[in-house]
Amino acid sequence: AQSVTQLGSHVSVSEGALVLLRCNYSSSVPPYLFWYVQYPNQGLQLLLKYTSAATLVKGINGFEAEFKKSETSFHLTKPSAHMSDAAEYFCAVGGSNYKLTFGKGTLLTVNP
């Protein structure tokens, strides 16, 4: 079985500040890990993915995440927040069966 825990249902940062969204996973097999973003009243857009290649993964819009097996973590970061980053972010774990298990999400607020 696989599971995801996202620490912090709501994160608030100032524009230009570091963004850090936390994700821990549990998986009995080598995981594929994903971060998706959801803007209001929209579907999910893939930010980045880890599929057993490089442990530091770069995604769209300046986001990146690092896979740490020893900590079972896959935290999402961005050096400088922009107002347009305000959205809900979901961490997900999956595998070669293309079935994803999502966390409950973290709502990111960016203050001017």
Added chain:
Amino acid sequence: DAGVTQSPTHLIKTRGQQVTLRCSPKSGHDTVSWYQQALGQGPQFIFQYYEEEERQRGNFPDRFSGHQFPNYSSELNVNALLLGDSALYLCASSDISGSNTGELFFGEGSRLTVL
């Protein structure tokens, strides 16, 4: 290149009714999965269709059923609607027979309200 398209975008039903949601996968994709996203929650896996058969199923009752057509499009049917079925229903497509990235491409969703 059209992405994943879903219809309808919004619909309102009453308890006990039945609903059908439709999904066309991204061009070149052969697999469709359905997820339910309740308000304030992450998406929950309902089931996955590949080669017109249900391949995997999440923890959802038999009231939830689906179908995949030869052109890879899919339908999600929910019978005997309950208030708790109110949610955003997301369709996701993937290319199981091609790449092995585990990545899903999502549509914009169908928002179902049950009164």
